[in-house]
Amino acid sequence: MIRKDAIENIIENIEDELIICNIGVPSKELHAIKDRPENFYMIGSMGLASSIGLGLALTKPDKKIIVIDGDGSVLMNLGSLVTVFAQNPTNLTWIVIDNGVYGSTGNQETYAQKIDLLEIAKSIGFDAHNWEDIDLKEIINNKKCSFIKFNVESGNSDAPNIDLTPIEIKKRFMDELKKN
Amino acid sequence: MDSTDAIYNGLKQAGIDFIVSVPCINLKKLLKIIDEDEEITHVPVTREEEGIGICAGAYMGFNKPAILMQNSGLGNSINALKSLTELYEFPLVMIMSHRGTEGEPICGQVPMGQSTPDILKAMNFKYETPKTPEEALESVKNSWNLTNNSKKPVAILLDVKYW
Numbered sequence: 646m647i648r649k650d651a652i653e654n655i656i657e658n659i660e661d662e663l664i665i666c667n668i669g670v671p672s673k674e675l676h677a678i679k680d681r682p683e684n685f686y687m688i689g690s691m692g693l694a695s696s697i698g699l700g701l702a703l704t705k706p707d708k709k710i711i712v713i714d715g716d717g718s719v720l721m722n723l724g725s726l727v728t729v730f731a732q733n734p735t736n737l738t739w740i741v742i743d744n745g746v747y748g749s750t751g752n753q754e755t756y757a758q759k760i761d762l763l764e765i766a767k768s769i770g771f772d773a774h775n776w777e778d779i780d781l782k783e784i785i786n787n788k789k790c791s792f793i794k795f796n797v798e799s800g801n802s803d804a805p806n807i808d809l810t811p812i813e814i815k816k817r818f819m820d821e822l823k824k825n
Numbered sequence: 826m827d828s829t830d831a832i833y834n835g836l837k838q839a840g841i842d843f844i845v846s847v848p849c850i851n852l853k854k855l856l857k858i859i860d861e862d863e864e865i866t867h868v869p870v871t872r873e874e875e876g877i878g879i880c881a882g883a884y885m886g887f888n889k890p891a892i893l894m895q896n897s898g899l900g901n902s903i904n905a906l907k908s909l910t911e912l913y914e915f916p917l918v919m920i921m922s923h924r925g926t927e928g929e930p931i932c933g934q935v936p937m938g939q940s941t942p943d944i945l946k947a948m949n950f951k952y953e954t955p956k957t958p959e960e961a962l963e964s965v966k967n968s969w970n971l972t973n974n975s976k977k978p979v980a981i982l983l984d985v986k987y988w
Contacts, residue, residue, distance in 0.1 A: 665882070685885070689908025693878030697909075700882020700890070703866055704843065724871030728879075732868060811913045819885055 647800035648715075649674045651742045651776070655713065655795075658781040662709040663822070665698040667691075667718050669749030670801045671742065675713065677804035682821035688811050692721030695729055695739055702734035705822065709736050709785055716743040716757035723765075726792075730769050735788045738781075746799040766792040828988050829854040831958035832920060835965025836891060841918060842866065843888035845876035849895040849922035851988045856893065873898030877905035881915045889969055891918035896925070896941040896982065897934075906948065906978055914976040918968045923954075926984035945980055952980035956987060 648671060656679045664684045666672045672686035687694060698712035719726070719741050729739065741762055746752040766773040774784065776795040784791045809817070832855055836844075844859055845868045846852070860867050866888070870876040873894050880890035892898070899906075899921065910917050924931070925938015945952045951971060955961035964981050972979040 687909075689912050690878065690905045693875065693881075693905060693909060696875040696878025697882040697885075699868075700843075700879035700884075701886050702882070703868065703879075704883045704886025704888045722875055722878075725875050725878075728868070728870050728875060815885065815913045815915070819887075822885065822887075 646797050647802070648742050648744055648748060648797055649678070649802040649804070651795045651797050652678055652713065654776075655711070655740060655781065658785070659711065662711050662785065663701065663705070663818075664711045664713060665694050665701065666713045667694045667715045670804065671713060671715060673804040673807060674802055676807045677802070682817045685818050686807055686809070686814050688807075688814075692718045692725075694718060695725045696722065698737055698739065699725070699729050699732060699734060702737040703732060706734075706736055708822070710734070710738070711785070712737065712739045714739060714741045715748070716741060716745060716762060717747045717755045719762060720755060720757060726766060726769055726771075729790065730771055733790050735790055738785050738791045738793065740776075740793045740795055742795045742797055744797045744799040748799060748801055752799050763792075763794040766794075826958040826962065828958050828961070829858070831962040832965055832983070833858050835962045835968070836920075838966040839918070839969040840889050841891045841969060843880070843883040843890040844868070844893055845870050845879050845890070846893040847873050847876065847895065847898050849924070851922040851983070851985070852893055859893070873901045874905045877902050877910060877917070880917050881909055881913065884915050884917075889916075891920060893920045894922070896921045896923045897937050899941060899944060899980075900937060903944070903948070906950075910978050916969065916972040916976070917978040918965075918972055919978055919980040920965065921980055921982050923982040923984045926986070928985040941982065950978050950980055951975060952982055954982045954984065956984075961987070
């Protein structure tokens with residue numbers, strides 16, 4: 646199983662949740678698997694998926710927010726684990742697809758191969774799980790701020806570039822939010 | 826008018842309702858007032874860069890965000906301000922305690938403080954440098970419209986002598 650398969654697994658459990666998706670190939674893969682207005686694709690600013698998700702979760706408490714993140718990106722913004730936990734947005738589910746490499750830049754190894762991001766999240770206090778142990782729909786609806794680690798092999802699919810400008814991504818996302 | 830009250834009143838009049846912060850001694854009083862204001866969501870952050878991301882999310886949740894920080898935080902946020910805030914045209918007000926300016930007691934603040942205006946110029950971001958509470962009130966009050974219309978972050982630099 647590679648990242649693309651993980652995203653397919655996640656999407657099978659998604660209804661009207663808002664998704665903030667990590668920069669690079671992950672966003673391209675999500676776009677190719679299931680483009681929808683409720684997807685926010687990151688084009689820049691590696692590491693900030695969970696931060697964007699936190700800002701959204703705090704201001705839209707009636708919506709369920711899913712962050713699709715990666716191990717390299719989490720390592721770039723580890724402080725976010727602390728801030729998200731301390732703010733405790735119970736409508737946020739943070740999924741880290743951990744393939745142990747910087748997949749969008751040539752599969753260089755990340756330090757996630759030497760440490761366990763799940764143990765870090767648990768030690769901070771998160772409701773934290775391995776993907777294989779959970780039913781995502783239950784976690785999304787459990788009214789807890791949850792952290793999920795989804796282990797996969799390294800590898801990218803050949804998903805094409807996203808045919809939307811950043812401003813179109815934002816506008817479409819916000820227009821969808823305005824509807825309800 | 827008190828220097829802190831001027832900023833607070835300006836933020837309120839601008840309609841700012843979501844603030845992320847990293848503290849500065851000169852923002853001490855302002856941060857306390859903001860924390861106690863139930864109309865403002867206040868999110869202290871571990872590093873300014875994550876605050877830039879949080880502000881982007883809060884804007885998509887239809888809030889009006891601002892970041893309160895030292896000018897050192899600008900250095901910690903440059904890529905996010907370009908590759909997220911500017912790229913997606915997220916409005917953002919940055920209220921910065923501008924350390925390293927005249928009267929600065931800590932030499933460590935001076936190099937970044939001296940370069941801060943040049944960095945903002947190089948980033949092609951508008952910034953204002955009010956010297957009195959009256960000027961600050963005016964700058965902060967207008968800041969949301971300025972960022973919203975220009976579709977870029979705007980900065981308000983408050984130097985050591987301002988406080």
